[in-house]
Amino acid sequence: MNTLWLPLLLSSVIWAEEQYFPQLPNATWDEARLYCQSCFKELTTITSRNVHFIVKNLSSDYWVGLRRRYNGTFPWTAWSNGDPVTYQNWYPGHPVPNKEKKLIPICPSTTESPLSTAITATSTPMITSPKMSTMFQTEKEEATCPILIDMLDCLNMTCYELESVMTTCNRTTVTPKTTTYNTTPEVTTFSTTFNPTTTQGATTEGTTTSNCIFEPEPDPEQYIEDACLVLLSFGMWKEDDCNKSLPYICYEERFFGHIYVSDVNTSAANLSWTEGPGAENISHYRVEIIEDNDQTFNQTFNQTFNQTFNQTFNQTDLFELIQNLTAGTLYRVQVFPVKCGRDLNPQNISFYTQPSDVQNLTVVSTTNISANLSWSEPEGNRHFYSVYIKCKSNKSIHDQVVKCPSEECTIEKLTPGYEYEFTxxxxxxxxxxxxxSxxxxxxxxSTVRNLKQSEDKYSTEIKASWDPPEGGHSGYHYCLTEVKHNQNCNDCSDATNSRSSSTTNNNITVCKNTTNKQITxxxxxxxSKFCLCVQALTKNDTISGEMVPIPAYTLPKSVTLSLSPDYQAINASWTIDGKFEKFEVMIQTVPYTPAKPESTELLYYNFKDLKAGVHYSISVVTINGNLRSQPTNKSDYTRPKSPRNAKANATKNTIDVKWEAPAESSNALITYMVEYHTRFWNLSIKNVTTKTEISYTNxxxxxKYEFNVSVVAGNLASDxxxxDANTEPDKRTLVLTMLCSSETPLHCNGTEAREDxxxxLKTEMNETFHDWVHWSLKFVDRKQKLGL
Structure with missing residues (x-):
């Protein structure tokens, strides 16, 4: 598969662009070819690639470059330019072959012409010798004449039928001859009866006389020995006599020459060009030079210049010096080889003249990353200005080139603190x-980076450091000014204007130069609060960058703290010996997350909406900028409130006591003290818990057990x-027998005495046991108990 593609690829690469030129004055093929070779390249060839292009506009027949025999080649195989014939489109029946002509009889007119004689043909089977048959032959000792066989086929006749017809014509004597052929056993033999009579099995032709003659059969398409190819108007081919006069088609490979421009300056240029094909027939070269009147130098800048130069001249040499041009202008040049009074494909080139010089270049101003340039407009035209930027102070910085549309340009993306050369x-x-220029x-x-005060904390010293700026620098300049705590350090104008220490509005400013990256x-x-401003210097400390300000502080002292608690508030107050910016106060209690710190510039803070009976820790820190004093911490309880709804539930040996937290202490962690007392047994026990229930066992x-529940907060306790609750009794019966004696007879048996x-007895029991334990007293009549 690869071997098939390679020739196709090569042919597409080397194929030249061809141009076709129909010529209307008629000429013979040789005349047409001579003219095509003189003023073009050759008579055209026809290929599958160009046939559709050539024939689509034809209105008549044309000579093309194919001849039957050309330089002794095989017929119709090579074009006049030597290319092989790879494509054919002959009209049907063409090219006419050179073949032998058929002979047909030409007889004088009679009553019955030989071909119109009535012929009666009867077909009878005939038994012949096995494998034997006879055929009409001339007396020559060779096979039947091929022309005769073709003629019999054309007339649809047999030799016997022809013999009978020919008896009516004067003929030369023909000696019959019988030739035996081997055939199949069964052969059908046709016996055709004419006047005179013939016999079966063999036909004998007698000697007769005929006025008919044999001539070549007429052919509507005549063979032409010296034939040339005619391209018909509808695209098919046909040969014709080369000496015939017809229109013809020449072709020429499109001329692609080159123009060379050299020694171009602001007003002149040297031109030279390639010699055209068939130079001996080229009379001259026509040179056209046009200043482009539609050139838009840059779509962004939209600068358009009108045409002011247009020149045409003839030249027999292959070079020319062009002068009086405009600087920075586009010129279009065409060179036409003139051949046989006809322009060949022109050679084209466009070139620009050199722009004029830039004058009065000035660096108007600079920033840390840009420079503003200005210059005078040069004569002539230009598309834009190119600015070449080179860093002279640091060779590692890559050079760059930027485009500028006008005579004022801002160059950006420079590196701070370096010297640049602008070209x-x-x-x-x-x-x-x-x-x-x-x-x-x-x-x-650039500005210094990461300017910050040192993490070392001193009450009378300022330390600061920074990182070098990006780019170049030769040193640093800083100013330190004491200010009020409510003053911002965003403006370094005073420090920028100051190169030495000074005092303004009672603010002491210290300004110094240094090469170090830290100060003390x-x-x-x-x-105290200070404003520190630092800037980088370059060009031997003569050019300064932008000031970077930060606030700086000396370390403040801690406060002396006192607390005054209430049920749901604590009032904190403090004193301090020294200056401060503000205070940060914070309150927290276990186990809750500390509250967000609060800031105040006052010497007190009232914490509200607290929980009663809760332990709180309060911290106060003195703030001065980013410096913090050691915190002062103090703890205390808010005053406790009594719990609510205490209840006790008892079983035989257990009592469960439950209560509710004070409303002022809801969801807070507080401490309860539970005390129980039994008077009968004289027992008293105290328990402390943070829960709202407790169980007593055993x-x-x-x-009867009596309980008291209270909230305790440090050394304080609520009411x-x-x-109270009574455990279930373990009942036992105790029988008291009373002996009654009285001086009065039957007194003890009286109802009144017993009730008394x-x-x-009941009064005595109540005074002894009260309700402290379970007891019950009941009178029982002994006689009734005994059943008497």
Missing amino acids: VKAVVNETFGGVP SASDYTKP ESGKSDG LKPGT PVPA LFKK
């Missing part, structure tokens, strides 16, 4: 520039809330 030239066609200057240094200034008051049955005794 400007006018440019056309992107790369063709005039004589450059140069100027140099420094960019301003001592002897400052504690808790208690005595049938006993107690009481609750029972009341006294």
Whole structure:
């Protein structure tokens, strides 16, 4: 597959562009070819590639470059230019072959012409000798004449039928001859009866006389020995006599020459060009030079210049010096070889004249990353100005080139603090520039980076450091000014205008130059605020960059703190010996997340909406800028409130006591103290818990227990809330037998005496046991109990 593609690829590469020129004055083929070779290249060839292009506009028949025999080649195989014939489109029946002519009889007119004689043909089977048959032959000792066989086929006749017809004509004597051929056993033989009679099996032709003659059969398409190819108007081919006069088609490979431009300056240029094909027939070269009147030098800049130059001249040499041109202008040149009074394909080129020089280049101003340039407009035209930027202070910085549309240009993306050389030239066609002009200057240094006060904390000293700026620098300048705490350090104008220490509005300013990246200034008051401004210097400290300000502080002192708690508030107050900016106060309690710190410039702070009976820790820090004093911490409890709804539930040996937290202490972590007391057993126990319930076990049955629940906060306690409960009794029966004696007979048996005794006994029991334990007293009649 690859071997098939290679020839196709090569042919597409080397094939030249062809142009076709129909010529209307008629000429013979040789005359046409001679004219085509003189004024073009050759009579045209026809290929599958060009046939559609050539025939689509034809209105008559044309000679083309193919001849039957050309330089002894095989017929119709090579074009007049030597190319092989790879494509054919012959009209049907063409080219006419050179073949032998058929002979047909030409007889004088009679009553019955030989071909119109009535012929009666009867077909009868005939038995012949096995494998034997006879055929009409002349007396010559050779095979039947091929022309005769063709003629019999044309007449649809057999030899016997022809013999019978020929008896009516005067003929020469023909001696019959019988030739035996081997055939199949069964052969059908046709016996055709004419006047005179013939016999079966063999035909004998007698000697007769005929006036008919044999001539070549007429052919409507005659063979032409010296034939040339005619391209018919509808695209097919046909041969014709080369001496015939017809229109013809010449072709020529499109001429692609070259024009060379050299020694171009602002007003002149040398031109030279390629010699055209068939130079001996080229009378001259016509040179046309046009200043482009539609040239738009840059779509961004929209600079358009009108045509002012247009020149045409004839030249027999292959070179010319062009003068009086305009600087920085586009010129279009065409050179036409004139051959046989006809322009060949022109050679084309466009070129720009060199732009004029830039004058009065000045660096107007610079920033840390840019420079503003200005120059005078040069004569002539230009597309833009090219500015070549080179860093003279640092060779590692890459050079760059920028385009500028006008005579004022801002160059950006420079590196701060370095000296740059700016080279400007006018440019056309992107790369063709005039004589450059140069100027140099420094960019301003960049700002110092990461300016910050030292983390070392001193009450009377300022330390600061920074990183070098990006780009170049030769040193630093800084100023330190003490200011009020409410003054911002955003403006360094005073420091910028100051190159030495000074005092303004009672503010002491210290300004110094240094090559170090850190400073230390001592002897400052504690808790004070300063504005520190630092800038980088370059060009031997003569050009300064932008000031970078930060506030700086001396370390403040800690406060003396006191607290005054209430049920749901704590009032904190403090004192301080020294200056300060503000205070940061914070309150927290376990286990909750500390509250967000609050800032104040006052010497007190009231913490509200607190929980009663809760332990709080309060911290106060003195702030001075980013410096913080050691914190002062103090803790205390808010005053406690009593719990609510205390209840006790008892079983035989257990009592569960529950209560609710004070409303002022909801969701807070507080401490409860629970005390129980039993009077009968004289027992008293205290328990402390943070829960709102407690259980007591292993208690005595049938006993009353009294409880008191209170909230404790440090050494403070709320009023107690009481609750009591009786354990279930473990009942036992105790029988008291009373012996009654009385001086009065039957007194003890009286109802009144018994009731009185029972009341006294019950009173005694109540005074002894009260409700502290479970007891019950009941009178039982002994006689009833005994059943008497």
